[in-house]
Amino acid sequence: MLRNEGTNARIILREKLGKELLVFDGAMGSQLHARGSLPGELPEECNIDHTDWIVDIHANYLESGASCILTNTLGSNRFHLEDSKYSVREVIDAAVYNGRAAIERERSRCEREGIDKECFLFFNIGPLGQLLAPIGTLSFEDAYDAFAEQVDLVKDSVDGVLIETMSDPYEIKAAVLAVKEHSDLPVLACMTYDANGRTLTGTTPEAAVTLLEGLGVDGLGVNCSLGPKELVPVVEKILAVACKPVIVEPNAGLPVYTDGKTSYNVTVEEFATYIRGFVESGISAFGGCCGTTPEYIRACLQELRDTPFVPRVNASQTRVCGPTDCVRIGDRTVVCGERLNPTGKKKLKEALANHRLDEVFSEAIAQEKAGAHVLDVNVGVPGIDEAQTMTEVIRGLQEIIRLPLQIDSSDPEVLERACRVYNGKPLINSVNGKQSVMEAVFPIARRYGGVVIALTIDENGVPDSADARVAIAERIIKTAASYGIDKSDIIVDCLVLTASAQQEGALQTLEAVRRVREALGVHTILGVSNISFGLPNRPLINKTFLGMALYAGLDVPIINPLDRELMGVIDAFEVLSAKDRDSTDYVRRHAGDINTAVQGSYIDTNRTVNDTSSGASSHDESIGALVRSGRKDIIARAVERELDDSQPLSIINELLIPALREVGDLYEKGTIFLPQLISAAEAAKTAFGVLNERIVSEGKSEGKGPVLLATVEGDIHDIGKNIVKVVLESYGFAVVDLGKDVPTNKVVSAALQYRPKLIGLSALMTTTVTSMKKTIEALKDIPDICPVIVGGAVLTGDIARGIGADFYAKDAMETVAIAESLISGRSREQE
Amino acid sequence: MDIKNETLHYLGYTGQSLTDEEDRRIDEAIAEVIEVARPMTVHRVFPLSREEKRLSVPAELDLNYSSLHELLADAGDVLILAATLGLELDRRLRYYARIDASRLVIMDAAASALVERVCDKLQEALPFDSYTFRFSPGYGDVPLLLQKQIVRVLETQKRIGMTLTRSLLMVPQKSITGIVGIGGASKKRSCMGCALFENCEFRKRGTVCYATKEQMPE
Known part of the structure; x- marks a missing residue:
């Protein structure tokens, strides 16, 4: 008999989770390649183009002993299917249909053979294929919407959701929220880890567990990644802290490519042995990922026939986490x-x-x-x-x-x-x-x-x-x-x-x-x-x-962690309460302390040594010399000394600006190169910071700018913009930096809010120059908008004119020259 | 080539005098890149078939662009590769973008040098003795769009954590994809067809991005 239909299944599933061992299927992709699908083809299209393959693969896994199968939908989202001949709905509907057909086939087989078995269909969600902002450009909200679109299509037709192969905790958070806010399906969530025991975005297993349990998943674990042997330490770390049932789906080892064909290097027997080890350690569900076949699943069940199911039980801990690490x-x-x-x-x-x-x-x-x-x-x-x-x-x-x-x-x-x-x-x-x-x-x-x-x-x-x-x-x-x-x-x-x-x-x-x-x-x-x-x-x-x-x-x-005395109290307490074993941390942090009894406080010797070395290596401590040698570490003090005798404005005009001009000339002539130019700019910027504070406090604010800077939408390469920013600031310009991947409307609203004197836009690639053009067009609709200057690797003067920019600058120094002529030129005349 | 020379080359260094302090800071920045970077590569080798002047491989990968026909004219197989230095390095670069711009530019250059080196090492380790230069989408008449196919064929997200943005930029930033011909005469790289041809800083200095002055072709 094969039971279970409709919404009852998800109740049964929730009851079974953590109470009995759930057996998932093995790989889909490598099974499709074995049947003739080519690398680079969208496996999700096979749901429609090769229905028979998909139903066969599912049914083979069920027959081999799996009770939970995953729809062939890992990449069935609007981003992966952008270039597909099929829509998200067409792919997902077909995939669910195929899964149900396979379960139906298994039902008939079980009836024929008098086997009592319950089967569950899990909707499989994988990564969107784009990294989320701030490192990538996909917004959290757009990621959420893409997952929600998938969930809406299956919320009444599957028994659960398995989110898999995720590297980015932010993306898995969007996916889990989408499932929980758009359905009442049980949700399991797996991340994938590499050989150093973190996900490819740097998340530890403990941080992943902390995040996922906080989001209220029904189970969590690891899939793909590596072979079962390499996963042992990751699984152990998960089991050490997880309070929810743990699922493990390893690859059949690593892929080996020979003559255009792919094979995997872990044998069926080896795989099954490791799975038994995982079950003995207390996992609640297993399956296989890349390279596994129905034989792997069958062998695991054979291997497990005498292994009792004893899931790990942990006391809950108080933990918080960021994107990569957790703190207990x-x-x-x-x-x-x-x-x-x-x-x-x-x-x-x-x-x-x-x-x-x-x-x-x-x-x-x-x-x-x-x-x-x-x-x-x-x-x-x-x-x-x-x-x-x-x-x-x-x-x-x-x-x-x-x-x-x-x-x-x-x-x-x-x-x-x-x-x-x-x-x-x-x-x-x-x-x-x-x-x-x-x-x-x-x-x-x-x-x-x-x-x-x-x-x-x-x-x-x-x-x-x-x-x-x-x-x-x-x-x-x-x-x-x-x-x-x-x-x-x-x-x-x-x-x-x-x-x-x-x-x-x-x-x-x-x-x-x-x-x-x-x-x-x-x-x-x-x-x-x-x-x-x-x-x-x-x-x-x-x-x-x-x-x-x-x-x-x-x-x-x-x-205040900058208060070294308070931090020292904690270090000492950790020793005296035997939390800092062998006083290791205390010795590391305090071995160099000098007890200055007179002052009643100790001195951080590291800091003292640094101060001396940086002071000693520079002989000429005039402001000009400190700019030229890029000494942002000590220039503030020099400026303060100078302020005893001089007015801030005269320091700017007689010391800083000439030094910067000289540095600029040296750069143009090739006497100094980029890092030296930037160091000088950062030193001058620090000096300006000190001087500005004085000017503002005296109420004589001159204020050059502001200049608005942005790297346009879709572009994340902002190093050029960052260099321009530092150099502009070194000349005393106030800069409002909107960052990278900045949408047009954000540039426009910032232009309205700050009324800049100049707007600088950067773009690296031909693909993002189009969004630069769009941004300029929108800016030009603002009455009395200031000039727009553009820069970036693929831009030229001709392209800049073509997209409607007022100026093109080949580098940071040219940007400064243009900004000076537009802004300072005017303000100097007024003086 | 020494990674420091290569880094200086990317920074536009042409023999300017460096103080000991500046030299030390460059060394530190390079060391930090090497420490934080997590180099990963993925590659596949496919046999090339030629039918009626069309090139094909047993994968969903369109090689029919004149630049690729030229590149692969004498090749029997084609190597498709991707390399990345990982996301932690991106994070570290963003960090320095906030606090230390000169460190940022040095590390950025060092990372560019390192990721090229990673690709070189991968090619050296493969059992082939003759390669064309490494061709990347975006050069010549090959659109950036081909990146999408490469990313799918190599499963770069799953294998090395490399993805594309909607504008087809690679994330992590310090990543490379390459198409390399195996066998036949070595095709040499040239600047024609590069998107940066018109305002390339290297060319203005009389060098090219892919070789230092000592190695320049006469």
């Missing part, structure tokens, strides 16, 4: 960098209000370098679109740093949009004991995954006693559970009060921390520096309190 909370002390928060920071506030995100990014990089493990991100500045800025900052940060982020906003709308675009599983800051806040925030955490920070405050404010704070924490944990959020996804903030105002508060906070850890079994977080407000020598109070809090059980201190 509750093991070693996790430092949360506090500096991306404009509260009380005038510079950051201004940078956010004026959209100078570079300053935000440098702040993040500095914290990462200083040893932070996660970064708090708060962009709450009056007058800006907080949700828009938050998503932009998150995307920008995730392009350049690996750390998980803590999304910090009091507006649930901001949290929702940020969690959706976040690549990984974030910390969410925060909920508290107020019912309305929990109702708004918990569904977001449930939907996207996230570790939620729970503040022990409610409608009645922060209670004085530890008892009352623990009670609030308990209530929040209970409410979270009613949303399906485990307490491992909650971190409690028992709240630090100012010791100068409420002196008893410090001990109450620490008592609450201790009890939250011990009685509730939940991890804790505290913003440390609040303790010392209003007292002299705040660092001393901060350090002491941090040490006390760590001993009370604080897992995540929110601090």
